[in-house]
Amino acid sequence: MNPIRPVALLAAAGFLLASLSTPLLKAAQPTRADAEKDPVLKAMLEELDRNMSQLQLKGFEKPFFIQYRIEDVDNYEIKAAFGASEGVQHAHMRLARITVRVGDYTADSSGGRSDGAIELAPLGDDPISLRSALWQATDRAYKSALATYAQKQAALKEVQTPPQADDFSHEKPVIALEEPLRLKLDEATWVERVAKASGIYRTDATVKATQSDVQYCSAEFHARMTTTWLVNSEGTIVRKPATEYEEVFGAGTQAADGMKIDRSYATVGVTLKDLDSPEIFEKQAATVIASLADLRTAPLVEEEYHGPVLFSSDASADTLRSLVAAGVTATRPKLGTEARTNGPFASSYHARVLPEFMDVVDDPGLKNYDGEGLVGAYDVDDEGVPAQAVKVITSGKLENYLIGREPVRDFPQSNGHGRAGFTGPPRPAIGVMKVTAQNGLSDDELNRKLEDMAKDRGLKSVYYVATMGPDLTPRLLYRVSPDGKRELVRGADLDDLDQRALRSSVEAAGKDLWVANYFGEVPQTVLAPALLLDDITIRRANEKNNKLPFYPPPE
């Protein structure tokens, strides 16, 4: 019910550097023998070997590639509303995904809807039950791979244009064994912290006067620890842990005309220490409540506006993630076409997609920035390929795609960006996407530039977007007069905010980067500067305004 979204982390500078900067200690190159000391890996390898050597349906091909991935997921969700706990949800389970490919690297069985099989895996170390789960799913995955392979071979005969790249890349096997972590959580403390935060609307002296206007007020804490074990028939063996934490606050109200007003705040990090202290979090929550009151009484945005808009680095991070991150990944195009990949940048290789003064690098190896842990960082991807820093956009031109083990034209190898949600197939995705501007400006300079643009064009006002909500809708939007005075407005939609605007409408960018950590199954980080766009449309949203509450809330 409550629209809560992962929002950018507050830049709490100087916040607990020490625990984050410890480099991961890596032993000398580990071997398969080292891996087999882990009972889970041992069982996986044993079943993998048995299936590679024996799995064959009479008259059909054997698999040429098998991969087992088991995710041990320990997940907590602690929720509260109106100042009281709604309870703790804790799930600990192991999810196995089995991939079987028949055919060969050039043309194989991949790409069907039934790609692979999934199964619950046992929680302990018992080898027979671990292997049984894998055995069961391998059998299913193999049979479905045979069926898909036959269909694909038939489909290939129907098209004149051959595939533009191989189906599967050759990669060097990797053995990487990081020690698993244990999720240690003081559950009772978090139950209390979350409950307290969700009651801010009625306990905080600065905002409780408006408490009867608050329609919902909730807080949630998420903690997730994942250990991934991955083995494949090429000899890759990986064990890697990951953690992410998030505390979210959400509240909503309606303006007098019925317009729905939602706000949220989140703090996200790799360790608990990355999160806000309770004091800071509660202060942020109070700020959110206060902003509801401001928004309720804020004037409606004008009906239509075309002109300069300044996006804060926070708002830019959401914008760039939405418009750039998905576009710079390379996925196999439709069979029979000459396309390189899919999406908005499918044909943009070597073409300009951002202004010449901007660069984008995706570097999953970047674990901290400005003292903050980055949730999108990793060493090895979910296909067992080491992560590489990829210069995606250089001086505005798209020079590389992010890619996993399914090649596209001109990109025959993975660059370590094959990432997977729980039980999902790996797909290329960003890890830590860093967007920078050459000669970036300070916030003051950007503001001045915005005001100058207003004056130059004789505009009564221009706009500043402080934060974004879902679907690139502004949540905190200010009308800025040429003399720099800001006024909060409500009820706006942004129009023309698309890839074309990024290519040709960015007038200037900031020099300081916002750290936006996105909690999720495929955690991502975007580091982004503020952006000043020359020509953006702002319109009144004209959404359905529901009735105000039919009766007042209890005293």
Next chain:
Amino acid sequence: MRRSCLKPYKRAALAVLALAIAFPAAAEAQQSSSVLMDAMTTELQRAFTSLGRQGAGKQEPDKLLPPYFLSYSVSDASMVAIRAQFGAVVDSSANHVRVVDVQVRLGNATLDNTHGKHRSSAVNSLQLPLGDDREALARSLWLATNTGYGNALDNYLRVKTEAEVRAKEEDTSPDFSHEAPQVYLGKPAPPVVVNRAAWEERVRALSRIFREFPDVYQNAVMLTAQNETDYYASSEGSRVVTPHLQARLVVMAATRADDGMDLFRDQTFEAETVDGLPTQEQMASAIRALGKSLEALRKAPVTEPFDGPAILSGRAAAVFFHEVLGHRLEGQRQRGDEEGQTFTKDLGKDVLPTFLSVADDPTQTTFGKTWLSGSYAYDDEGEKAQRVELIRDGVLKAFLMSRLPIASFAASNGHGRAETGRMPNGRQGNLIVTSTKSVPETELRQQLIEEAKKQGKAYGLYFEDISSGFAVTTRSSPQAFQVIPLVVWRVYVDGRPDELVRGVSIVGTPLAALKRIVVTGDQSEVFNGECGAESGTVPVSAVAPAMLVSEIETQRQPQGTARPPILPIPGAPTQKEAQ
């Protein structure tokens, strides 16, 4: 659309992957009835007297629509769930959740916002805080009621429009029955107590037994123990607090014959608490029997088309009556254009042989020594549970009634049931079939043989176990009110040993078989399970003796073509590889 089934467990295999399993907020807990109940009644009263009345939302005076009925139904449930497969635990979790279902009715009892297809829209659910924070509870109830009222308003306006444009309905009964308020403040259920470590070990050990049966390719053993307290308050003045405790251990196992036919068995054990479940040894031996039965079924010959006499075991007859008869006697199925209305016009008529009677009695908590999982004291509309005589001496007397009236019955008989979040409907509780024409089982078998001889058949059939259509048809759409035979034997007239067959399916409507019951056994069996339908999943029981049916037509069931696993299961004896 319509789903029905008697299933031994909630089908949750992949739902588990949604990471929705929860953990207890410790043992703080369920004794907090008084604050919760107070908050419910206070807030309900405030809502009932404020909504749609002058001064509240400053609406246009001609549009004011106060509710004529408002109820809060809160489920406060703590649960422990442990699941093992292939001999290891895959999930062990616990949770404590409180949810309110708010029901708002606008208009009047004759025509309200729940009319016809709008019925399900009258319930709005919201999770509630767990503790005794009155302010947070009241605020959550307000939020849920406000949303519920908005939905009710929207639906009521549509109901009114539809009523004006459509032809007269066949059944012009009102939408809500008049009932006297109930007040019963039972003792809240204690927090569920399960020794997690000990039960994890027990569940694991039970699953491990399947290693003795390498051809059983899949198995799952699931323990769930749930202690729930239901709090109910209505604007009519009802206030009901009832506890419901239930522990259940479900065993499922599957194999596949060489020709691709999937074979499935399950077994459940139920009691009020885990301590009441059978001993480990008893459950272990039941699992061994299940494993043996599946291995035997794999190798059993496929059935031939057959039209002749058959016996349903007590367990099979219980499932059969629940699915084939019980669901068709639900009150709401007698009303509405989309319902089959099989029995609507049969009141007072013979629907079964005269020696059979059927009652549904939620007030009966045990049958012999067996606990009945479909028992309850008050239904989900706050009505007192009643024993209802549905069929007496073969004659149809009543339907299972919620507060939705039908042409023949104006009032509830305490069978309005629903899963949390759903609108209650007439549902079964403990369906009990009794017979005045019974013989010992050996005699029943002899009569089967004689009947087969008389019909010139080489054998009759013995249905040892059947399942609802829904519980096993995972590969295709649910079969409403159908049953699927799981274990069927040929009983030869020439004295040959009984022969197990597989792939039996009943031709046509199984209803026809009900009138051909000739005689019953003298021992009743209990089937405890969960039943899913429009108003969600509710625990039920069915009790029946074995029955001889003079004629039942069967054919070979459509089967899958997938092969059994290519490699043997890990840890299997190597003889299979040597074959």
